[in-house]
Amino acid sequence: MRRFWYLPLWLTLLVTGCAGQAERGDSLYAQLGGEAGVDRIVAGLLWEIAEDSDTRALFVDTDIERFRNKLAEQLCAVADGPCVYSGDSMRETHRHLQVTSAQFNRLVSSLIRVMEQEQIPVGPQNALLQRLAVMHGDIVAD
Template sequence: MQPFMRLKRPFLPALLALFLLTGCATGQQDDLYTQLGGEPGISVIVEDFTLRLADDPEIVTFFANSNIDLFVASLKDQLCDIADGPCRYEGPPMDRAHQHMGLTDAHFNTVVQHMQAALIRQEVPVGARNQLLGRLARLHRDIMKLQ
């Protein structure tokens, strides 16, 4: 029984640390929707983001013929949906919404930077920012599909 105890002892601190870290990771963190501030937080993020797009002369041109109120409402629903909130995005698929816009990866990256800046400004925790941006990054292929 002594060899078993020797084998077990070195693993106890590691096992305890893993247990504590896992408990902290799941027990103290809220879901992404909650970390974004729920509906009010997402609304503020979208407002900040939209103002950043409007202030960017290269990006704002893509919105020249857009219904901004519809864009804002649709983006709120999309972020809420992507963050596993109660909303459902019912807008057009990303490939169709962005078809023939002539977007480049540089445009896409600029928009991502604006979203990142909005999330930072609204004090969204780093983990939640990375999680949201990771989920949004999955849209890249569809957004750039018909360019």
């Protein structure tokens, strides 16, 4: 038992470190890099979509500039940033697209890849994905 004398010290440092982070009030938006970070995530995701014929097919008739703006606005709002999403509902936007689970999962994988490339820590990645996951039923047709 004597060799674990450092355990209480380590636990105290861990709790103090976590509390300090919470006290700073770093929003998910800030953890994603704020406006510039969200813009980089959206730009990276657009490149991923362009490179993937499976998901690219979903965006053939899409106004890409509007999509870019609304996606950035939505990610900002979902991450508790200073934005209000002004686009259509996910159900309305996707009702005629017949998005499959496979396509949805490929897009999520692309988003994860982009966040990793942007060096977003895993915690904020998971927090964003959790907030976006509630939209699955409004997007996927099968």
